[in-house]
Amino acid sequence: MQYEGVLTKMQTEFGSPIQYYLVFDSSFLNVNQLLGRDIELNFLGFQCLNCGKKKKIFRMGYCYDCFYSTPAAGDWIMKPELSTAHLGIADRDLAFEQKVQLQPHVVYLASSSDIKVGVTRKSQVPTRWIDQGASQAMPLVEVPNRYLAGITEVALKDHMGDKINWKKMLLNNVVPADLAAKRAEVEQWLPDEVKPYFKETKEQLYTLDYPVLDYPKKIASLNLTKTPAYSGKLIGVKGQYLIFEDGTVFNVRTYEGFVVQLNV
Structure with missing residues (x-):
């Protein structure tokens, strides 16, 4: 069968294993059903996720102009501590920013490669943890807005990492972690204005089961602009990556806004 459309991040459904879906304008595909099958992927062009124009994608699925104008790509997206909607101060679009920033946020601990805060x-x-390929995750503290979550993450970065080693994650080279013990340890480093929320946050461990037939021993990332046509046998899906038998891995989210043809 042949599918064609603009790539967006895979939609997921929490379960054992997690279910993955590629969603296009006129069709969708359950990726789990492709495990063990050969897939052909062809790069056809670009389409900005914001303006819809066939312009080269700059970042996050947006063309250059949209990346620097849409409120969905403001600096506070990657740096929550820069959020200002709680002060009534706009970055690009106050109504959009209030809708996103002024809702409950969770600062969490996750084990994707090593323990990280996010x-x-x-x-x-648990969608965020699935997208990151976390093996386990646990809420640390739930707060009422993005700013409080951001300053909490900043405070904890002095004591632990906030990045994922994507190669270790895809090789399943994950360090065993006691997230409950780590949660108790980091309480002392929480900002004073966040500490009251800590005891109100339920300690709950999430374990995530990915549809992977076999983990590769070595990996190489597929770059669609350099290799516009690729075919291989799919052996797993983890995070937002497709994992192939020859060790090739493809990060779907990196290529949001790319128009592709998929033959299965």
Whole structure:
């Protein structure tokens, strides 16, 4: 069968294993059903996720102009501590920023390669952890807005990492972690204005099961602009990556806004 459309990050459904879906304008595909099958991927062009124009993608699925104008790509997206909607101060679009920033956020601990700290909207639990390929995750503290989550993450960065080693994650080279013990340890480093929320946050461990037939021993990342046509046997999906038998891995989210043809 042949599918064609603009890539966006895979949609997921929490389960054992997690279900993955590629969604296009006129069709969708359950990626789990492709495990063990050969897939052909062809790069056809670009389409900005914001303006819809066939312009080269700059970052996050947006063309250059949209990346620097849409409120969905403001600096506070990557740096929550820069959020200002709680003060009534706009970055690019106050109404949009209030909608996103002024809702419950969770600062969490996750084990994707090593233990890391991160921030997500409560509505994105556990989707955020799935997208990162976490093996386990646990909420640390739930706060009422993105700013408080951001300053908490900044405070904890002095004591632990906030990045994922994507190669270790895809090789399943994950360090065993006791997230409950780590949660108790980091309480002392929480900002004073966040500490009251700590005891109100339920300690709950999430374990994530990915549809992977076999993990590769070595990996190489597929770059669609350099290799516009690729074919291989799919052996797994983890995070937002497709994992192939020859060790090739493809990060779907990196190529949002790319128009592709998929033959299965």
